[in-house]
Amino acid sequence: MPERKFFAHLRSSDEQVKYLPNPPYMSTHESDSILLAALSQGNKAAFDVVFRKYYPKIKFFAARLCGDKAEAENIAQDIFMQLWIRRNQLIEIQNLENYIYVMTKNASFEIIRRSLQRQRIVQETASEEPDDNIIDNELHYKELMAIIKEEIERMPAQRRRIFLMSRREGLSNEQIAQELGLSKRTVETHISLALQQLRHLMPLLELLTLTLMLTREQQF
């Protein structure tokens, strides 16, 4: 009896398609602009769709970037209010996602700037040497990254592989799952364990900072 295998997903036994030689019927830009046109006319259903699509990402990104969940929610709400208030100008946009990303980044940076000003860090370092020194001397990023890299090497093989596919190669959880033939949940679990493992390093990393500071003082 011949061997038989069934696949619902198109991984093996796929044909490569032959693309049509003529220019495409409709560009993404044109289809995006239909949605953007609806937004620009104040279409509330269109706003709902865009809100559901981007709110989680804005909130996640802003929260991690600012280090403040409450501020992140404010930023997200602000952005959609901005989109609503300026809806007539949305037709100008080429790429809605990129536009929203830039808004999120700028808003987050503004929050960070205010927080730094409150702590007067910006004023203190205004007369300091160029930026690289801040990183080398204060952040000790080389030592930091060395410890992190070492810990990644210590991870069990599958966990390390999945973590590197995600962080180094930039693959999505879904892509990793398909590549390795695992479920998405398994991939998420591995990444979660990897992060837990790395976060356990933090006391060590803080100790490192202290050590390096003391060493530097001793050099005087």
Add this chain to the structure above:
Amino acid sequence: MNLNDIQELIHAYFDGVIPADKRQLLRHWLLLPTDAEKKDHALKMVWNHAEPDTTDVDTALEMFRNNRQRYEKQRHKRRRLAQSLRWAAVLAIPLLTAAAAWKLSADYHAQPQLAEFHVGEGKIDSLTLSDGTKIIVNSASSLLYPATFNPHGDRRDIFLVGEAHFEVAKDSRRPFVVHAGNLNIRVLGTHFNVRAYGDDSDIITTLEEGSVKLSDNQNAILMKPGEQIAYRRSDGLMRRKQVRAGDFRLWTHDNIDFHNQTLKVILEQMAALYYVKFDVDKALDLEQRFTMNFNRTENIDEVMTVISRLSNHFQYHKHGNIIKLYKKRKEAAPSSTDT
């Protein structure tokens, strides 16, 4: 600093691996103009691959709607310049250009109002559009469509997030276009299925009858009945497969009946319905026939348990979305007696 180091540092920061006392310093570093392009590239990468959970979107959406309503009320009461300046402080958007002003003219005012049809988790619902097109919409899906299609227009456009089955009313003057992510699915009059859930890496289009043209920014292809195309969201790659198209609309039925059907066909249809793969032992007889009935709400484990008990020839093991079928050790000879 090179891009790799910047990427590693930013990733470590977003992962919460940087010690607490260093985080403010790192945020300061992010704001510095040195290597701004590289930093932005790394940040964009984190943004692109973020897979946040969506648990509180509905609450937040409610809040947005309330804010918007309040804003509109105040605006209509009187001009509150101060208010809008406060909102405006968040960022700057370029002013209207002549081109945009033109676009705001007659043409765009002709655009119809879009309505939203949303189906919640675990449900299935259907709607009929103003042109007679019948759509069955699957769980956790949204459809954006105009209440009436412009009779003088040259197209019928709708937007889909999730999964739906379409029976499109024939109208050669106005092709029906489904927009799912970056993919445009253009049909004249036909029956097809589109699976475009937001967190799936592929958008899967299955054609039963008629003709369909798939296109995105770069490429276009024509589909024939019995074909299934997987469109990879990340890079627009399209892969074609020949299928029994009807299998991919099984989800629209409440019950699935098998009358004296071979195990081969049953597994093929279960694979289409549950989006799993079956890895079948060579020694298994796939021509054995079964009669059984499943309710759509049963999950794949319940289904596999029933089939394997009925069959008594195989055991199954599920790894994620791959199900392996092994021949049972015990001989299922008709003359053997079991205790």
